[in-house]
Amino acid sequence: MGSLLIFDVTVLTVDSADTVFEGGWVAIRDERIAGVGPQETTPDPAGFDEAIALPGHLVMPGLVNAHTHSAMVLFRGRSEGQSLLTMEGWYNSIREPELSLLPSDIGPAVSLSCAEMALSGTTTFCDQYFFAEEIAEAAGKSGLRAVIAYGIVQLGDTGRGIEELQNAADFIEKQRSADGRIVPWFGPHAPYVDNSEDLLRAEVELAVKYGCGMHLHMAAGPEDNEQTLALYGLTATQALSRDGFFAGRVHAAHCLDLSDEDIAIFAAAPAASVAYCATAGLRSGREGMCPAVKLREAGVVVALGTDNVAANNSYDMIAEMKVAGLVASHREGRAQPISSRELIRMATIEGARALGLDHETGSLEAGKAADLIAIDIRGPGYSETPDVETLLVYSGSGRDVRHVWVAGEQLVRDRTLTRDDHKDIRARYTETYTDFWARVEEARKAA
Known part of the structure; x- marks a missing residue:
């Protein structure tokens, strides 16, 4: 891959x-x-294959989107007036049209999502959905780093649950032997709501067998705790803990309704983390807000995610940092309970830690993978400041990301993708989008 020196920049290392x-x-x-260092120790550019001076730019670790469903860009703008964090809203807006999805729809959709993520500074994302094989293939072609959790939805169908569990195991075995930047996980969609207790136990056994993580939705809607409270007098988190669910790596999205006892379970677990999706939570209309401050005070790793772009409409993780900070201030009733510096850590190194990738990415330190982004901070909305972190979080935008590297490969140069043309990606997606929604309408008329 050669060598590169980036210099004359403000470097945000996000080291310890x-x-x-x-x-x-x-x-x-x-x-x-x-290496990384101050201006006075800048190496001789002549010693590198390429040297780039970027005055007026901020260079920092690539952003980590800790929860999304990349294929669901197909549903952007289709859930207005519906809360996707309730069973009814999710089923009406998403699940019913999903029945018309074909494997051939997934690649063009994921490719567009990866392009949008790369162009706004995300270098690693965590995905949970159906068609994991197609998602992994498209993500691999994009060059991004990704954790792909095989999404399992049972909805009371025992046979489907058994079949999907085997398919998930096959996916993990195949993907783990592949050479690339993709990490396979299990993805039970939601405990007890659409995955039975027996299926959850089987998923835990397989996750332990393969040593992989589990990514799920938790405490996202009122349905999450109803069954376990009725049966056992326990919340879903407590019931999962009783069944050994937290023995391995668990990464839970949303977590709007966690009790203090639930938070204690997360804190005591060896590798449990939360994906705080502030924008999606606000758009859902739920009264509950993720207790991110309490979780962090308890020692729980809290990362940031956009959720799908039916719930959020954007993959801009810089915008997500701002909303996460504002929601935390509102929830706690005090100004900036999570500082700008902490929000940046949540969008980088804490996201990497949640995914078990902090040894590889999330900070700019010698020996780590060269996953980094350069943001132009010379334009409107930016000005001199003693605190570059606050400038980025509350004045910045993903649209100001100019260059992106993953594992030293430049995926975005001067706001242009290097592996594929964005116009071609968009054209393939538009054709897919049109065909998919035509099938949905045909299915509705036939029903």
Whole structure:
């Protein structure tokens, strides 16, 4: 892959000391970060295959979108007036038209989502959905790093649950042997709501067998706790804990209705984390808000995610940082209970930690994969500041991301994708979108 020196930039390392270098530099050799430092220690550019001076730019780790469903870009704008964090809203807006999905729809949709993520600074994302094979293939072609959780929805069909469990195991075995940036996981959609207790136990057994994580929705709607409270007098979190669910890596999205006892379970688990999806939570109309401050105070890893773009409409993780900060302020009734610096950590190194990838990505440190982005902070909305983190979080936009590298490969150069043309990606997606919704309408007329 060669070598690259990026210099004359503000470097936000997001290391353990949150070191910032004004006029600093980042060196890349053979897909890895070879060094990071202040202006006065800048290496000789002649010693690199390529050297780029980027005055007026902020260079930082690539953003980690800790929860999304990339194929669901097909549903963007289709859930107005519906709460996707309730069973009724999800079923009416999403599940019914999903029955018309074909495997051939997935690649063009995921490709568009990956393009949007890359162009707004996301280098790693965590996905949970059906058609995991097609998602992994499209994500792999994009060059992004991704955790792909095989989405399992049972909805009372025992036979379907058994079949999907085997398919998930097959996916993990196949993908783990593949050479790439894709990590396979299990993805039970929601505990007890659409995955039975027996199926959940079987999923835990297989996750332990393969040593992989489990990504699910938890405490996202009023239905989540109804069954377990009625049967056992326990919340879903407590019932899952009783059944050993938290023995391995668990990454839970939303978590709007966690009790103090639930938070204690997350804190005591060896590798449990939460994907805080503030924008999706607000759009859902739910009264509950993720207790991100309480979770963090308890020592739980809290990452940031957009959720799908039917719930959010955007993959902009810089915008998501701002909304996450505002929601936390509103929920706690005090100004900035989560600082801008902490929000950036939640969108980078904490996201990587939640996915078990913090040894590889999430901060700019020698030896880690060269996953980084350069943001132009010279335009409208930006100005001199003593605090570049607050400038980024509350004044920034994903549209200001100019360059993106993953494992040292430049995926975005001057706001242009390098692997595929965005116009071609969009054209393939538009054709797919038109065909898919025509099938949905035909199915509705035939019903």
